[in-house]
Amino acid sequence: MIAEILATGDEIRTGALVDGNSAHIAQKLEETGVQVVRHHCVGDDLNRLASVLKEIGSRSDIAVVTGGLGPTVDDLTAEAAAKAAGVELSLDRMALKSIEEFFNARKRTMNISAKKQAMQPKGARCLSNPVGTAPGFILKIDRCVFFFLPGVPHEMQRMVSDGVLPRILDYQGSGRNFCLIKTVSVFGLTESAANELLTGFEKKFPDIRLGLRAKFPEIQVKLYTDGQDRHRLETRLAVAAGWVDEKIGNSVFSENGESMESVVGTLLRREKATLAVAESCTGGLIAHMLTNVSGSSDYFLFSGVAYSNQAKEAVLGVSASTLKRFGAVHEETAKEMAEGARRLCGATYGISTSGIAGPRGGTSDKPVGTVCIGLASKQGLSAQRFIFTDYDRRMNKQIFAMTALDVLRRKLLGI
């Protein structure tokens, strides 16, 4: 079964909006054993929309279309679908009911423009939207079954899992193909260095496709395979991931796509340990990453984002003489910051960052991209300096934060 994905709307066409929807849909379809062969995007242009729908309808089995189902005048997708299928638009009772229910449940009055969303192509089947006002629909155009969904990400995601995937599993019946992907995450190597370490993979695992991608600041090694025997595929992928792990070594931080902050959290929980953070140049990003993980309150106690020297002294207890002697960006300062945060809330571990994210503030001996990472534990204090080049402010914050978490990961693993 092959599929195509179409994102609609001038916001995506003109680049005002990054299309994250197509990636989500592609991932879900691939996991369900549907091969996604192509993505498209066109703007709010009735004729162009209708013509791309016809083009896809003539060659694919399944298509998922997002956007353009809302209440405003530039929402043209239902009309384009009707045009491509050669039918009229008509008021869909089920769609109208779903819109009314949405407003009733929230004790809001349904406005007139919301009603436009119940106009769907004749012959379409309504796909209800439990979390928004615009319902979707299913329509066959030529040989292809099209799923039309709203463009609001969390509405689209809910409708993919509730409405689209169960129907695709039905279509597939028992001859289902599984496409499995395993992600091995690496931090601290370049893409080409990782690539060289993996020389010989193709020969050893001819049934698995290897792909490397830079998801800054990490490198992801992706292993793809497909077939009908799910158990066998999973075993093969596990063996291949083990091989990759062995070749790359300690720079591998997860074998299942888990984020660095989640890996560190799991290690802390296993030790029943707690963590305090002192951030200067990362500006709260370490705390933000850690607290994105649900349940992080089990181990994450505190982060002091001390941008000013005064806050470093007043909150984290860094001594004025250390700041004066070594400056804000230095191993000694980083050590005192990490220990200050740790002591402040009685945490098992303290980590800290002090550096220069840029674009200004660099000097010849401490250029933009310099960061000192401090680590404090009951066993004592340590600090390391790293220098990253070529990155902008936001990227520096990201790579500094990942480096600090990686220092803690290695400490927790004793590597």
Add this chain to the structure above:
Amino acid sequence: MIAEILATGDEIRTGALVDGNSAHIAQKLEETGVQVVRHHCVGDDLNRLASVLKEIGSRSDIAVVTGGLGPTVDDLTAEAAAKAAGVELSLDRMALKSIEEFFNARKRTMNISAKKQAMQPKGARCLSNPVGTAPGFILKIDRCVFFFLPGVPHEMQRMVSDGVLPRILDYQGSGRNFCLIKTVSVFGLTESAANELLTGFEKKFPDIRLGLRAKFPEIQVKLYTDGQDRHRLETRLAVAAGWVDEKIGNSVFSENGESMESVVGTLLRREKATLAVAESCTGGLIAHMLTNVSGSSDYFLFSGVAYSNQAKEAVLGVSASTLKRFGAVHEETAKEMAEGARRLCGATYGISTSGIAGPRGGTSDKPVGTVCIGLASKQGLSAQRFIFTDYDRRMNKQIFAMTALDVLRRKLLGI
């Protein structure tokens, strides 16, 4: 002049990677007066790549292609371009030199696989890559000029501004068309509420196209226009933005696409004021947002991310009796947090968040999505409670952080 954009690679095709490159390129092309009519994505499949290149070549003036120029076996773009143009690949001396220079400048040894990147279609012109190893190239296929760029975002971006846009301006000569976009950013209204407030826009400004989009948690009102008289277009857009501003009122926080954190920063700087933050449920996100703005050290002093009650007491000086009497999520606690952070580093303002981001921790009177925002200044303390429904943990963090910054924005503006 019309253009198409093609993103290549199995990572994007299968949804493992969100394609942010195409949005960046579309935006830059549109700003240069080139109309982007369609985006595409196909995987690492030689025949399919070549066939899409031919399809685009037959109908567009310009195309920008990203990805697949790297050193690994699944990098097939140069080969596909050669196939579509009906030429051979050959070693490009300029490309080889550019790769060698990259390695020399970083005192790294050039590995064998890097050399593959110098193989380009015969007749192509090399586009140098100052920040990465893979050079790009320009090649005419059928009637269309193709720019082939690497997929690594910061490399692609640099090559678009240095290599692609100057050449397009050359092609356009004096008959250049300007497409201008103005973004009015709104926080605190739903998309359809904003839409209704703007009824009558089309009649008043028939030369400007209006588009609304939800860029969670804000709503962006986009105004598009095009023509050859840049000055006239800018004036019209400013008038239209003024009309939008008047209709929507205080929920408009910027008229030039500026982020909330940047708007708040500008207001603080204007007052020569400083800010301290106390974060519970936002977990460092407010500090991260503020410090993404270059120069934020002028006004941002400190954020205490106090996840545990113990840290709220020890660091922010929240009284144990307040915590006991009202709980961690309460207006009184939020007030003490804001004032504690403010006093700790002598800031002009203090803001705080205390709430329940989820997925767990909600109760019947304080459900997931509840947040108390505290505000402290020399004039005294205040706090407000907000309840958001329908969002997950990450979205709650985002909308809580935006709400806190918006409370401060309104205070600074006296609205």
